Amino acid sequence: MLEITSLQARVEGKAILKGIDLTVRPGEVHAIMGPNGSGKSTLAGVLAGREEYEVTGGAVRYLAQDLLELAPEERARAGLLLAFQYPVEIPGVSNVYFLKAALNALRKHRGEGELDAVEFLALVRGQLKTVQMDESFLRRSVNEGFSGGEKKRNEILQMALLEPRLAILDETDSGLDIDALKIVADGVNGLRSPERSFLVITHYQRLLDYIVPDFVHVLMNGRIVRSGGRELALELEEKGYGWLEAEVTVGA
Amino acid sequence: MTTSTQTIEQLAGKEYQYGFVTDIEQETVPPGLSEEVIRLISAKKQEPEFMLEWRLKAYRHWLSMTTPEWANVHYPPIDYQNIVYYAAPKSKADGPKSLDEVDPELLRTYEKLGIPLQERAALAGVAVDAVFDSVSVATTFKDKLGAMGIIFCSFSEAVREHPELVRKYLGSVVPTGDNFYAALNSAVFTDGSFVYVPKGVRCPMELSTYFRINAKNSGQFERTLIIAEAGSYVSYLEGCTAPMRDENQLHAAVVELIAHDDATIKYSTVQNWYPGDKEGKGGIYNFVTKRGRCEGRNSKISWTQVETGSAITWKYPGCILKGDNSVGEFYSVALTNNYQQADTGTKMIHIGKNTKSTIVSKGISAGHGQNTYRGAVKILSGADGARNYSQCDSLLIGEDCGAHTFPYIDVQNPTARMEHEASTSKIGEDQIFYCNQRGIATEDAVSMIVNGFCKEVFRELPMEFAVEAQKLLEVSLEGSVG
Ligand SMILES: Nc1ncnc2c1ncn2[C@@H]1O[C@H](COP(=O)(O)OP(=O)(O)OP(=O)(O)O)[C@@H](O)[C@H]1O
Ligand SMILES: [Mg+2]
Numbered sequence: 195m196l197e198i199t200s201l202q203a204r205v206e207g208k209a210i211l212k213g214i215d216l217t218v219r220p221g222e223v224h225a226i227m228g229p230n231g232s233g234k235s236t237l238a239g240v241l242a243g244r245e246e247y248e249v250t251g252g253a254v255r256y257l258a259q260d261l262l263e264l265a266p267e268e269r270a271r272a273g274l275l276l277a278f279q280y281p282v283e284i285p286g287v288s289n290v291y292f293l294k295a296a297l298n299a300l301r302k303h304r305g306e307g308e309l310d311a312v313e314f315l316a317l318v319r320g321q322l323k324t325v326q327m328d329e330s331f332l333r334r335s336v337n338e339g340f341s342g343g344e345k346k347r348n349e350i351l352q353m354a355l356l357e358p359r360l361a362i363l364d365e366t367d368s369g370l371d372i373d374a375l376k377i378v379a380d381g382v383n384g385l386r387s388p389e390r391s392f393l394v395i396t397h398y399q400r401l402l403d404y405i406v407p408d409f410v411h412v413l414m415n416g417r418i419v420r421s422g423g424r425e426l427a428l429e430l431e432e433k434g435y436g437w438l439e440a441e442v443t444v445g446a
Numbered sequence: 447m448t449t450s451t452q453t454i455e456q457l458a459g460k461e462y463q464y465g466f467v468t469d470i471e472q473e474t475v476p477p478g479l480s481e482e483v484i485r486l487i488s489a490k491k492q493e494p495e496f497m498l499e500w501r502l503k504a505y506r507h508w509l510s511m512t513t514p515e516w517a518n519v520h521y522p523p524i525d526y527q528n529i530v531y532y533a534a535p536k537s538k539a540d541g542p543k544s545l546d547e548v549d550p551e552l553l554r555t556y557e558k559l560g561i562p563l564q565e566r567a568a569l570a571g572v573a574v575d576a577v578f579d580s581v582s583v584a585t586t587f588k589d590k591l592g593a594m595g596i597i598f599c600s601f602s603e604a605v606r607e608h609p610e611l612v613r614k615y616l617g618s619v620v621p622t623g624d625n626f627y628a629a630l631n632s633a634v635f636t637d638g639s640f641v642y643v644p645k646g647v648r649c650p651m652e653l654s655t656y657f658r659i660n661a662k663n664s665g666q667f668e669r670t671l672i673i674a675e676a677g678s679y680v681s682y683l684e685g686c687t688a689p690m691r692d693e694n695q696l697h698a699a700v701v702e703l704i705a706h707d708d709a710t711i712k713y714s715t716v717q718n719w720y721p722g723d724k725e726g727k728g729g730i731y732n733f734v735t736k737r738g739r740c741e742g743r744n745s746k747i748s749w750t751q752v753e754t755g756s757a758i759t760w761k762y763p764g765c766i767l768k769g770d771n772s773v774g775e776f777y778s779v780a781l782t783n784n785y786q787q788a789d790t791g792t793k794m795i796h797i798g799k800n801t802k803s804t805i806v807s808k809g810i811s812a813g814h815g816q817n818t819y820r821g822a823v824k825i826l827s828g829a830d831g832a833r834n835y836s837q838c839d840s841l842l843i844g845e846d847c848g849a850h851t852f853p854y855i856d857v858q859n860p861t862a863r864m865e866h867e868a869s870t871s872k873i874g875e876d877q878i879f880y881c882n883q884r885g886i887a888t889e890d891a892v893s894m895i896v897n898g899f900c901k902e903v904f905r906e907l908p909m910e911f912a913v914e915a916q917k918l919l920e921v922s923l924e925g926s927v928g
Binding site: 242243244245246265266267269270271275276278281282283284285286287291292295296299300303335352356 | 901
């Protein structure tokens with residue numbers, strides 16, 4: 195599904211990713227944890243094709259393609275979805291219009307017919323229920339005036355609608371109350387399938403109680419310094435990141 | 447009034463009494479403007495005497511005026527003696543013979559806008575003999591309107607058939623000497639539209655010039671007059687989304703609206719004259735004077751404009767709120783791309799009590815475009831309880847364009863309530879990336895964001911027009927984001 199080898203990237207001339215290796219096979223859920231500023235969002239951004247990140251080395255294969263060669267919208271159409279840490283507001287553009295445009299862009303790419311307003315509405319209404327958003331969110335402008343938690347749920351709504359092959363969730367759990375956290379987790383679990391993979395960036399082991407990962411990786415200072423099973427998350431919860439830092443320095 | 451009963455024949459008989467020396471049969475007059483040329487225009491159009499006097503008065507006033515310099519637009523001086531002020535409806539022989547001879551760029555634009563095939567030729571100025579559906583449709587409409595007492599005709603026809611109405615209202619909102627271009631228009635205008643809606647009648651359909659322009663080119667100095675009697679309603683659509691071929695660089699139109707007690711006039715414009723090429727060469731200068739007078743109590747005049755064409759736009763549709771409780775509205779989208787310049791806005795003059803005005807202006811600048819909002823709100827001393835709400839938003843696309851806002855406020859009554867909001871934003875990289883990340887291509891993302899920005903204005907447009915306007919913005923912005 196996804197194969198990252200010695201990926202390096204910088205932003206504004208500053209090296210942020212310093213050699214990332216990571217393989218995600220179909221159906222797997224990988225969690226990425228790590229201190230603030232360690233490069234988690236940068237990794238997500240590079241995978242999604244954000245322009246300000248300059249890839250300076252390494253390679254990324256995604257579904258037998260060179261991911262880094264693709265434009266951001268081509269990556270999206272190839273089934274890569276990034277749930278943003280900070281979802282963007284688009285004033286005046288209704289959420290329903292945006293969602294429909296997104297879905298139809300994907301459908302068109304796949305050679306499927308575009309959905310008209312009526313068909314789309316029927317589809318999205320069902321999805322709204324799973325994220326427990328009411329219909330007023332369809333009429334409102336994209337993310338404008340949404341609370342932090344509502345924005346995150348809107349990201350999950352998009353994920354449910356667009357059915358990605360690889361979903362990257364960048365701190366989708368941050369700022370959520372416990373009920374919303376469950377909603378987000380249910381959204382992800384509902385989509386888990388042997389063909390679909392997830393990269394879940396989080397600071398909290400709690401999320402991983404709901405979304406049980408196959409692997410946990412720790413990203414520090416632009417490198418994955420440790421990988422393990424879900425028990426690694428528990429260990430981090432207990433000890434913090436300091437001990438890893440010490441290990442890394444010792445190892446270096 | 448004697449003029450009101452004058453027949454065409456009588457008027458025609460007077461032609462020579464002013465001592466014309468120019469051959470009345472000739473199709474065009476030589477370039478240049480003089481009293482003689484004006485007499486000739488008036489005679490050719492078989493106008494009643496009052497019209498000629500009115501034109502001459504305007505002309506004399508114009509001679510004493512100078513071009514306005516205050517607008518934030520730049521262009522080389524215009525040689526007014528080098529313009530042909532009267533040409534009989536062009537024989538189609540001058541235009542392209544077939545679509546093969548038409549600029550392919552223009553044809554692609556028609557295609558993108560979804561203009562029906564048979565209309566593309568006419569818009570591009572190709573000689574076509576086929577009668578359009580739209581023309582015959584228009585004739586059918588006209589019969590229906592006539593039965594309700596609504597007059598909807600060309601200005602020339604109105605001068606001939608309804609001189610009493612023309613005489614009463616022409617220049618009553620925009621006086622001949624109002625400004626340089628209005629004076630020029632008053633002196634030399636050749637045609638335009640006339641609408642009269644009788645008391646208590648609600649016009650059952652949108653009146654559109656689109657039909658009429660397909661049939662006949664009304665020239666560079668257009669004149670429009672709309673009168674809504676007490677308790678009536680009319681919605682008027684001007685222009686069309688297809689860029690029209692036109693050899694005249696200068697356009698100076700005048701539009702006057704009059705709304706009596708409880709009457710409503712809704713005037714919507716989509717202006718898409720040729721904007722010039724990507725380097726800024728060519729393009730129409732559009733210097734328009736539009737004004738409405740809310741004469742009666744509870745009357746309402748609403749201007750909605752979508753301005754995407756022309757090299758230079760100079761235009762301030764305004765309302766004189768004379769009747770108590772009258773309402774003036776201005777909703778505008780002005781887009782400048784490449785080297786286009788627009789200086790546009792509105793003027794709301796509150797005279798009556800409890801008058802209310804709303805201004806929503808959305809300026810979009812891309813490429814090297816320069817977009818200026820210039821608006822004046824004046825509350826006179828008698829306008830107790832007047833209210834104004836103004837909102838001016840600018841959207842910038844790219845690094846080389848500009849947005850400027852000049853709101854002028856003059857309040858002479860302490861009970862007035864004024865609200866003003868303004869914002870300038872750039873289309874964010876992060877907004878575009880967010881759309882990209884959902885599979886939406888950059889061009890589609892830009893038009894989506896721009897349409898969102900313009901939403902408050904578009905929703906004031908009649909439905910079909912709004913859809914066309916959205917498409918138009920899309921086409922006008924093509925290539926503006928890398
Ligand atoms: N556009 C940018 N300009 C300058 N520095 C940037 C930019 N984007 C990221 N950085 C820097 O790169 C580093 C990594 O940022 P990143 O957002 O990837 O961290 P993160 O691991 O996601 O942190 P958090 O847990 O706080 O979300 C930080 O030091 C950040 O300041
Ligand atoms: Mg982050």
